[in-house]
Amino acid sequence: MEGLAIPLNHVLIVATLLFVVGLAGIMFRRNIIFILMSLEVMLNSAGLAFVAAGTAWQQADGQVIFMLILTVAAAEVSVGLGLVLQIQRRFRTLDMDQATRLNS
Numbered sequence: 001m002e003g004l005a006i007p008l009n010h011v012l013i014v015a016t017l018l019f020v021v022g023l024a025g026i027m028f029r030r031n032i033i034f035i036l037m038s039l040e041v042m043l044n045s046a047g048l049a050f051v052a053a054g055t056a057w058q059q060a061d062g063q064v065i066f067m068l069i070l071t072v073a074a075a076e077v078s079v080g081l082g083l084v085l086q087i088q089r090r091f092r093t094l095d096m097d098q099a100t101r102l103n104s
Contacts, residue, residue: 011052018045032087032094036080043073 018041025038047069054062084094091099 008052008056012049015045015049015052018042018048030096032080032084032096035096036077036084039076039080040073043069043076 022038022040022042022045025041026035029035029038047066050062050065050069052062054060054065087099088094093099
């Protein structure tokens with residue numbers, strides 16, 4: 001029994017929509033936690049696109065790049081959460097606009 005065949009165009013459209021949602025979250029949200037989550041959504045959409053393209057071309061390159069994306073995402077989360085803790089301690093807020101006003 002062969003697996004469910006989803007066209008590459010449909011997967012790339014979903015990946016594009018996820019990327020746009022993540023980009024909108026970065027642009028319009030001011031909370032650092034939401035900004036980090038939006039970055040994760042963007043990285044996962046890029047990983048989805050790579051895996052879909054690798055599957056369509058029957059190459060393992062997409063999965064290898066996805067593993068690299070997962071590594072970068074894990075590093076981004078660890079550094080980002082460390083920054084969130086420091087900003088919370090120093091400014092007593094997670095709002096980026098308020099933190100930049102308090103800085104000057």
